[in-house]
Structures are given as C-alpha cells and as structure tokens.
Ligand SMILES: NC(=O)C1=CN([C@@H]2O[C@H](COP(=O)(O)OP(=O)(O)OC[C@H]3O[C@@H](n4cnc5c(N)ncnc54)[C@H](OP(=O)(O)O)[C@@H]3O)[C@@H](O)[C@H]2O)C=CC1
C-alpha cells in the first residue's frame with residue numbers, strides 16, 4: 001500500500017522541491033493543501049493526523065506546533081527546520097554521518113533533517129573525530145558560501161526583485177557576523193566537538209549550490225595527521241555508499257577552481273581535501289546543493305529509509 005505523506009509548507013522553497021521529487025512516485029500518496037489554505041490550522045491538523053509521515057518545511061515555531069497538532073495520532077515526522085536537530089528524542093537524519101544511522105532513521109518516529117551548512121561541515125568533521133584524527137577541542141573555523149535560495153522565499157525575492165524596498169543589491173555578502181549562526185550547536189553536537197567552531201556563512205548571487213570550507217593544520221591534529229591520512233579517513237568512512245563522494249587527491253590537486261554551483265540540481269555531496277603534500281596545511285571543502293543533500297534531497301532520502309523504499 002502507498003505511504004501517505006503530507007508536506008506541511010509544501011508551497012515554500014524546500015517543500016516545493018520535495019513535492020517535485022515525489023510527484024511521479026506510485027509508492028507514495030501525497031496529501032495536499034491548496035496554497036490559500038497553507039496556514040489554515042484546522043486543515044493542517046487534519047492532514048498532519050491522517051498522514052503516515054509528515055514532512056515539515058516550516059519555520060521553527062510552526063514546526064514545533066505541527067508536532068503538537070498531531071499529538072497522539074502516531075504520525076511519523078521528518079522536520080526540515082532547525083527546531084529538533086539537537087533534541088535527544090529525535091534521530092538525526094544524516095544517514096552517512098554515523099555507523100548504524102540509516103537503521104536508526106528507518107525505525108524512527110521523529111527524524112530531524114540536517115541544516116544545509118551543517119551537512120557540509122559535519123560531513124567533513126564527523127569522520128575525522130570518529131577516526132581519532134581530529135581532537136574534539138580543535139579550534140575549528142568554517143567559512144561557507146550558499147546560493148540565495150537558502151534564505152527561503154523572502155531572500156529569493158530580495159535577491160531577484162531589485163525593485164523591492166528590501167532588495168539586496170550585493171553580489172556576495174557575509175552574514176551571521178556575531179558568530180551565533182543557528183547551525184553552530186548542531187555542528188558541534190553532531191560532529192562531537194567540545195569547542196565552538198567560528199562559523200562565517202555568506203551568500204552569492206546564484207540560486208542553488210554551496211561550498212563549506214574547513215581549514216586544518218596538521219601540527220594541531222592527533223599524530224600530526226597529514227592531508228593523505230585525512231583523505232584516507234574520509235574515503236574509509238564513506239566507502240560503500242553513493243551519495244557522498246570523496247574526490248581523489250590527485251583530482252583535487254589538478255582542480256584549479258571549484259564552482260559553488262557544481263552540485264546544483266543533485267542530491268549528492270562532494271568532499272575535497274586541498275593543499276600541498278608536506279606543507280602541513282589543508283582545506284577541506286564540501287560541495288553540495290543547499291536544496292539537495294542540504295534539504296529536500298536529504299528529506300526524500302530519509303523518507304525512503306523510513307518507508308523501506
Ligand atoms: N531553503 C533552504 O536551503 C533550506 C531550508 N531549510 C529549512 O526548511 C524550512 C522551510 O524553509 P524554506 O522552504 O526555505 O522557507 P520558505 O519561506 O520558502 O517556505 C516556508 C513555507 O512555510 C509556510 N509557513 C510559514 N509559517 C507557517 C505557519 N505558521 N503555518 C503554516 N505554514 C507556514 C510559508 O508560507 P508563507 O508564504 O505564508 O510565509 C511557506 O510556504 C525552514 O525551517 C528552513 O530553515 C532547511 C535546509 C535548507
């Protein structure tokens with residue numbers, strides 16, 4: 001029998017992309033609300049309670065409310081918001097990050113989808129912590145650039161409608177300057193770090209795509225791990241799956257520039273280890289689509305695990 005799915009927030013940026021990915025599937029029956037009814041509490045409640053699985057593509061407060069509205073109905077949830085990503089009662093929906101995580105997702109009632117920047121950062125950092133290469137108190141810095149769709153409907157309008165009062169004219173801008181971005185707690189907890197990373201995100205004038213940079217110094221890593229060992233740890237961690245690709249060292253060395261939009265339109269992530277052998281410095285770079293593996297693609301991956309597709 002087809003699994004019954006309701007995407008709460010289906011008319012938003014993340015929700016629409018999930019709907020597109022599910023539209024043609026015969027193993028899924030989509031419950032849907034007209035756009036004009038998207039904030040109708042009674043209609044949302046009915047579908048949240050009827051669905052086998054509800055996918056929440058809402059602001060944080062609305063996501064918490066949706067879980068309350070379905071209380072007692074047995075609905076399973078995938079929450080794309082930040083609301084539950086460090087909640088111990090929710091399973092973190094990053095199947096490749098942890099041994100056994102795919103099974104935990106498959107069996108869960110409550111699954112929290114990772115943040116887009118967090119997917120890149122944790123994808124690079126968690127394997128190194130698990131391999132014992134990265135000390136958990138390493139003073140990590142993370143610099144990233146995202147496509148503007150990462151800011152949802154509001155930022156898309158601000159970037160695309162240059163007649164709007166609140167338009168953004170900049171071709172590229174840094175933000176989260178007080179260093180309190182909402183992904184930091186999630187990155188710390190899900191990577192297993194004890195020291196708070198310094199995280200500076202930025203946005204470029206392109207819709208989809210993202211690069212997340214984590215520079216590391218061998219001198220401050222366990223056993224002074226060189227870039228070859230870091231690469232090997234990533235390769236070992238991601239062997240046997242198809243979604244996260246660890247780029248070969250010689251291929252990274254031959255790469256002159258990495259286009260932040262290279263993964264746009266895909267649900268996969270590429271990881272690069274860049275630097276010059278022997279220099280003791282490396283820059284780890286995750287390349288993904290903020291709306292693919294960074295949001296909607298990951299939500300569908302988690303859904304597939306939960307329904308055994
Ligand atoms: N965009 C991205 O790259 C990523 C987004 N996310 C997360 O996914 C969630 C959705 O983001 P995104 O799709 O970008 O946001 P959008 O603003 O594009 O879409 C949000 C949708 O939710 C609706 N909505 C807002 N409040 C309520 C409410 N109280 N009840 C019912 N519907 C409501 C909005 O309607 P209305 O038009 O009326 O406001 C809109 O349709 C957020 O938590 C975001 O942080 C996660 C990873 C990446």
Ligand SMILES: CC(=O)N[C@@H](CCC(=O)OP(=O)(O)O)C(=O)O
Pocket residue numbers: 080081082114115116117146147148149150151152155182183201203294
């Ligand atoms: C460019 C941009 O504004 N990006 C968003 C994060 C997008 C994302 O991952 O969203 P959630 O953590 O909300 O799920 C931001 O920095 O708030």
